[in-house]
Amino acid sequence: MRVHVNPERxxxxxxxxxxxxxxxxxxxxxxxxxxVSEEVAADHQEAVLEAARSCPExxxxxxxxxxxxxxx
Numbered sequence: 164m165r166v167h168v169n170p171e172r173x174x175x176x177x178x179x180x181x182x183x184x185x186x187x188x189x190x191x192x193x194x195x196x197x198x199v200s201e202e203v204a205a206d207h208q209e210a211v212l213e214a215a216r217s218c219p220e221x222x223x224x225x226x227x228x229x230x231x232x233x234x235x
Contacts, residue, residue: 164202164208164211164225164227164228165201165203165225165226166186166198166201166203166211166215166224166225166226167223167226168187168196168198168222168223168224169222169223170197172221172222173195173196173220173222174195174219174220174222175189175193175194175195176218176219176220177189177194177196178214179196179214179215179223180196182214182217183207183210183211183213185199185204185207185210186198186199186200186203186207186210186211186214187199196222211223
């Protein structure tokens, strides 16, 4: 799973960083958010999904990346 914060939409409400502090960081200049890493670790995915649902500006985009493994 990948995550991206649209800097034009983010208004610095900080909810994402409160919900998923390991996945989002806040700018010291204006308080807007950015993803710590575009790739979301498996153990952080639930929190990142909750942060995206909670964003008042809908500035967080989640992309699901299909597994590279093939099933028989």
